[in-house]
Amino acid sequence: xxxxxxxxxxxxxxxxxxxxxxxxxxxxxxxxxxxxxxxxxxxxxxxxxxxxxxxxxxxxxxxxxxxxxxxxxxxxxxxxxxxxxxxxxxxxxxxxxxxxxxxxxxxxxxxxxxxxxxxxxxxxxxxxxxxxxxxxxxxxxxxxxxxxxxxxxxxxxxxxxxxxxxxxxxxxxxxxxxxxxxxxxxxxxxxxxxxxxxxxxxxxxxxxxxxxxxxxxxxxxxxxxxxxxxxxxxxxxxxxxxxxxxxxxxxxxxxxxxxxxxxxxxxxxxxxxxxxxxxxxxxxxxxxxxxxxxxxxxxxxxxxxxxxxxxxxxxxxxxxxxxxxxxxxxxxxxxxxxxxxxxxxxxxxxxxxxxxxxxxxxxxxxxxxxxxxxxxxxxxxxxxxxxx
Amino acid sequence: xxxxxxxxxxxxxxxxxxxxxxxxxxxxxxxxxxxxxxxxxxxxxxxxxxxxxxxxxxxxxxxxxxxxxxxxxxxxxxxxxxxxxxxxxxxxxxxxxxxxxxxxxxxxxxxxxxxxxxxxxxxxxxxxxxxxxxxxxxxxxxxxxxxxxxxxxxxxxxxxxxxxxxxxxxxxxxxxxxxxxxxxxxxxxxxxxxxxxxxxxxxxxxxxxxxxxxxxxxxxxxxxxxxxxxxxxxxxxxxxxxxxxxxxxxxxxxxxxxxxxxxxxxxxxxxxxxxxxxxxxxxxxxxxxxxxxxxxxxxxxxxxxxxxxxxxxx
Numbered sequence: 001x002x003x004x005x006x007x008x009x010x011x012x013x014x015x016x017x018x019x020x021x022x023x024x025x026x027x028x029x030x031x032x033x034x035x036x037x038x039x040x041x042x043x044x045x046x047x048x049x050x051x052x053x054x055x056x057x058x059x060x061x062x063x064x065x066x067x068x069x070x071x072x073x074x075x076x077x078x079x080x081x082x083x084x085x086x087x088x089x090x091x092x093x094x095x096x097x098x099x100x101x102x103x104x105x106x107x108x109x110x111x112x113x114x115x116x117x118x119x120x121x122x123x124x125x126x127x128x129x130x131x132x133x134x135x136x137x138x139x140x141x142x143x144x145x146x147x148x149x150x151x152x153x154x155x156x157x158x159x160x161x162x163x164x165x166x167x168x169x170x171x172x173x174x175x176x177x178x179x180x181x182x183x184x185x186x187x188x189x190x191x192x193x194x195x196x197x198x199x200x201x202x203x204x205x206x207x208x209x210x211x212x213x214x215x216x217x218x219x220x221x222x223x224x225x226x227x228x229x230x231x232x233x234x235x236x237x238x239x240x241x242x243x244x245x246x247x248x249x250x251x252x253x254x255x256x257x258x259x260x261x262x263x264x265x266x267x268x269x270x271x272x273x274x275x276x277x278x279x280x281x282x283x284x285x286x287x288x289x290x291x292x293x294x295x296x297x298x299x300x301x302x303x304x305x306x307x308x309x310x311x312x313x314x315x316x317x318x319x320x321x322x323x324x325x326x327x328x329x330x331x332x333x334x335x336x337x338x339x340x341x342x343x344x345x346x347x348x349x350x351x352x353x354x355x356x357x358x359x360x361x362x363x364x365x366x367x368x369x370x371x372x373x374x375x376x377x378x379x380x381x382x383x384x385x386x387x388x
Numbered sequence: 389x390x391x392x393x394x395x396x397x398x399x400x401x402x403x404x405x406x407x408x409x410x411x412x413x414x415x416x417x418x419x420x421x422x423x424x425x426x427x428x429x430x431x432x433x434x435x436x437x438x439x440x441x442x443x444x445x446x447x448x449x450x451x452x453x454x455x456x457x458x459x460x461x462x463x464x465x466x467x468x469x470x471x472x473x474x475x476x477x478x479x480x481x482x483x484x485x486x487x488x489x490x491x492x493x494x495x496x497x498x499x500x501x502x503x504x505x506x507x508x509x510x511x512x513x514x515x516x517x518x519x520x521x522x523x524x525x526x527x528x529x530x531x532x533x534x535x536x537x538x539x540x541x542x543x544x545x546x547x548x549x550x551x552x553x554x555x556x557x558x559x560x561x562x563x564x565x566x567x568x569x570x571x572x573x574x575x576x577x578x579x580x581x582x583x584x585x586x587x588x589x590x591x592x593x594x595x596x597x598x599x600x601x602x603x604x605x606x607x608x609x610x611x612x613x614x615x616x617x618x619x620x621x622x623x624x625x626x627x628x629x630x631x632x633x634x635x636x637x638x639x640x641x642x643x644x645x646x647x648x649x650x651x652x653x654x655x656x657x658x659x660x661x662x663x664x665x666x667x668x669x670x671x672x673x674x675x676x677x678x679x680x681x682x683x684x685x686x687x688x689x690x691x692x693x694x695x696x697x698x699x700x701x702x
Contacts, residue, residue, distance in 0.1 A: 016502045026499030026506075030488065037487045037526075227483035227542075230447055231500050232472040385468075387449050 023233045027241020031215075035245055041211070045249055049203045049257045053196070053264075067151060067326050069116040070097040072105045077125040083136060083177075087118060092151035105139075109184060111360040112346050115141045115148060115326055128176045135180040142183035143353040144194050144324055152181045185353045193268075196261035197348040198321040200254055200280070201341050205287050205315050206308075208250050212291030213304040215242045216383070221301060226387065235383035239376065243288045250284035251277075258352075270355030276348070279365060283344040286368050289375035290340070296382040315341040343367045400425045400550050400581035401446060403457025403464065408441050408450060415441045417604040419455070423583055423597075425549075428576050430595030431585035434694055438604040439585040440480060443552045446583070447477045460549055473501070476543030480554040482535050486528030490519050490538055493527050494545060501546035509545060517541040533564035540568070544575065551575065553584040557591065569594050589687045600690055602697040608689070616689055621645075622661040623684035624668060626654040628677035643667045646692055650685075657688050 016022070035041060069087075073080060087093050093116055099105050108114045119137040127134035138155060140148040216238075219225040228238070258276075261267040269276065294307045316322055318332055319341035325333065336342040343364035350356035358365075401423035408416040416438040423429045431439050444450040446459050448468025456463070462470045484493045494510035503509045514523050517537045522530070527538060536556060543551060553572075557565045569591065572582055576596075584595070592598050592612065599609040608615045626634065631654045635647045638656060643663025648655045658664030672679050684692075 016504075019502055022502050023500050026496055029499070030485065030492070030496045033492050034485065034487050222486070223479070223481045223483045224485055225483075226449065226479045226481075227477070229449055230472060230475070230477040230479075231497070232469055233500055386451055387444060388451055 020234075020237060023237040024240040024244075027233065027238055028244050031242055031245045035249070044207065045253055046256065048207055049199075049253050050260065052203050053199055053257055053260050066094040067092060067116055067324070068096040068114045069093040069118060070099055070105060070108045070114040071095050072099050072102065072117060072119040074122040075120055075124050079125040079128055080120045083120065084118065087138075087155075090151075090155075093118070107360075109139060109141050110350070110354050110356055112141065112350060115144070115324075116151065124177070131176070133176065133178050135178045137180050137182060139182045139184055141185060141354075143185045143349045144320070148183060152183065155179050155181060192265045193353060194349070196257075196265050196267045197352045198345050200257045200261070200348055201283065201319070201344040202316060202321050203257060204250055204254060204280075204284055204344075205341050206312055207253060208246060208284055208287035209291040209294070209308040209312060210305070211246045211249070212242060212288045213294040213298075213308045214301050215292065216295035217298055217301045217304050229385065229387065235380045235385065238383065239289075239292055239379055243285065243292060246288050247281060247284055250288070251281060254280045254284065267352060269352050271351035271357070275358060275361075276351045279344070279347050279351070279361065279368075282365065282368050282372070283340060283347070286340045286372040286375070289372050289379065293375045293379040293382065296379050296384075311339075315339050318342070320345050337367070338371070340368055340371050343371075398425050399423070400427075401429075401457070401459050401583065403446070403459075404455055406442065406445055406452045406455035406457065408438075408445060408453050415604050416445070416452075419601070419604070419606050421599055421606060421609065423581060425581050426576060426579050427596040428572060428582045428584065428594070430592045430598035431583060431601065432587070432592050432598055432690065433585075433601035437602045439601060440554055441604075442601070443477070443554050443583065443585065446471075447475050447552055448472055449477075473546075474548050475550045475552060476546065476548035478539050478543045478551070478553045478556050480558070482527075482539060484527050484535075484539060484542055487526060489524050489526055490514060490530070491523040493538065494542060497542045497545050503546065513541045513545050533560050536560050536564065536568065540571065544580075549579075549581065551580055551582045551584075553582065555585050555587065557586065557588065565591070589685070589690075592686055600693055602694050605697060607693045607697055612686055616684060616686060619684060619689040619692065621657050621659055621684040621689055621692055622664055623655055623657040623682050623688055624664075625650075625680045625682045626656060626677050627652060627680075628675065630675065634671065634677065638667070638671075641667045646688060646695065648688065648691065655685070655688055657684055657692065659692070 071084060073084075084095065088095060095118075097108055097114060099108065102119075105117050105119065109117055117137075117139040119139070121134060121137070124134050124136070138152070140152050142148040142152075216225075219228060258269070262269060290311065291308065294311070295304055298304045298307055314335065318328065318336040319325070319339050320336065321341065325336060325342065328336065346364050347356075347361050347368075350360060354360075399422055401421065403422075404420045406416055406419040407414065419438070419442060431442070433439050441450060445452045446464060448464065448471050451465065456465065458464065459471050460474050462474075464471065485496070488496065491510055491514065494513050495506050498506035498509040514520050517540065519534065519538060519541070522534065527535065530538060540553075540556065543553075551572075557568055560568065565588075572584065573594070576582055584591070586592060595612075597609065597611055598615060600607045600615065608618060610618065631649060631652075635649065635654055638644050639647050643658045643660055643665075644656060644667055645659055646655070646657040648657075656664070656668065658667075668679065671677060
């Protein structure tokens with residue numbers, strides 16, 4: 001073909017509308033093709049969730065203390081106060097809320113604001129005096145059996161001792177009332193019910209971070225960045241083009257983990273599957289944005305991996321995945337609040353195990369959106385448009 | 389610089405006083421150049437002379453430390469986005485996606501530039517660069533010559549007005565090099581401006597104008613004939629036996645600036661013609677050597693410029 005056959009209609013490639021979407025789309029298609037060609041990465045998408053899920057069979061056992069507890073006092077009596085004092089003295093419970101209705105009580109537990117609820121029924125003291133052995137209800141959010149388990153297990157004996165001392169009634173053979181422990185949401189205290197939803201978040205954090213953390217540095221190391229920068233594409237367009245394909249990948253991964261969890265481990269999805277899908281997609285996007293931000297900061301792929309690991313480890317340890325969030329010191333809880341996994345673990349446990357409604361999850365949803373926007377803003381400002 | 393796109397119709401690149409340093413080392417120093425529209429401008433100089441840096445400053449990939457200018461009438465500092473839309477930049481190292489096929493690479497570029505029919509544009513370009521039958525081959529699996537054709541195809545695909553080619557023919561066989569240059573001339577004939585950096589003298593001679601840059605300084609520019617004439621270099625071509633011995637004897641003598649073997653002959657050059665002639669006089673009628681007063685070749689001129697610049701800048 002000779003050069004003169006070139007058409008001149010597009011000479012100078014004049015600007016057409018929807019440039020933003022066209023360029024983002026060009027980038028997205030390119031990323032998809034590259035992902036498909038990269039067999040190892042492609043295998044990782046399937047292998048990581050399957051392997052991790054099958055490996056994490058057991059939970060890590062701890063004895064967390066000072067767990068947030070709500071009290072529903074329907075009777076204000078000396079005995080009631082003594083019982084509460086005794087419970088607090090066990091050091092497992094820390095009374096953070098006092099409520100006056102059952103609805104409020106249930107709502108606090110469901111939204112995860114408290115892990116325990118203690119209900120002192122009306123006429124409690126009188127019933128004790130009469131020797132009726134009334135029930136003292138201790139409800140526990142057992143979605144995290146590690147957090148709830150030891151506190152519930154210790155209840156009987158510890159309260160008995162404390163109370164006996166407090167009431168100066170010596171060491172009675174039997175408590176004058178019955179403690180009725182109610183492990184809500186996960187009555188059998190099965191660890192896998194807690195682990196599987198947590199794993200959805202953990203696995204997604206790891207894979208999503210690494211996928212995008214390598215994306216910009218890979219272009220720089222392979223020399224393709226020079227070409228890309230010489231073309232009329234903007235940082236936001238590069239970012240969207242690189243994030244969107246992995247949103248779909250992450251979604252497939254999440255579906256895979258949840259399916260295995262439901263089919264193989266018998267984990268229920270009590271809440272809305274659509275809500276779970278929507279918020280999981282948000283979480284995936286947040287992690288991809290953070291990974292992408294790393295990739296605009298680091299110099300090479302090794303640093304990108306290191307940075308991802310630096311972020312991943314606290315995510316596992318401080319998010320409430322491995323150790324109960326409420327059992328951590330306050331400073332660690334603040335740190336945990338800036339990790340997307342912390343919020344997602346609350347969301348995924350609440351939806352799958354508690355059947356939570358969107359209104360219960362507002363705070364964590366907003367936190368995820370905020371973290372995503374912060375990461376994206378940093379990424380776009382950090383993206384180097386020249387080779388300087 | 390106050391050239392507007394309209395008034396700059398006959399000048400594609402017009403820059404003045406460009407300087408760029410990396411880590412305290414000045415790579416480009418006070419470089420000024422003008423490139424006419426529709427011409428092929430050769431950019432010559434040794435490795436590390438600042439050619440790539442200059443090209444990157446022209447297309448907005450690097451910000452100059454000092455200096456200003458326009459590229460296609462757009463300010464190289466402020467209008468990088470507009471320049472990128474109209475300039476095709478072919479990097480020294482192959483920088484398309486190795487794990488994308490020929491077709492996918494071209495479609496990616498076509499989409500990025502917003503061509504109306506990305507698939508069609510890619511298909512036409514594959515025909516044009518003669519890669520039909522290899523559309524689905526991964527770019528990374530192509531041979532050097534094919535890679536170079538693909539890279540040229542990718543940067544001409546959005547129909548730019550200016551091509552910046554950074555050592556496009558390095559490591560490419562002579563036949564592919566010739567085809568490549570024929571294509572460049574064809575593009576220039578259509579009105580495209582081409583700035584091409586190269587090490588090859590035969591390629592320099594195929595350019596309308598050339599510039600020679602060494603150690604970041606622009607040392608000479610003009611047509612090939614002008615550059616040779618301006619060099620004020622006198623060259624004698626010697627033929628005969630034992631030219632190696634002659635070369636050894638002459639090197640370093642007064643008036644002799646350069647002795648270089650060319651096949652079966654020897655080029656003896658000097659900037660001071662009378663000193664040169666005085667030195668070679670004793671050798672002129674001995675041992676069967678034939679001396680011929682000749683024009684210096686472009687290579688002689690460049691080697692001399694480089695030797696001189698080494699004295700000045702290092």
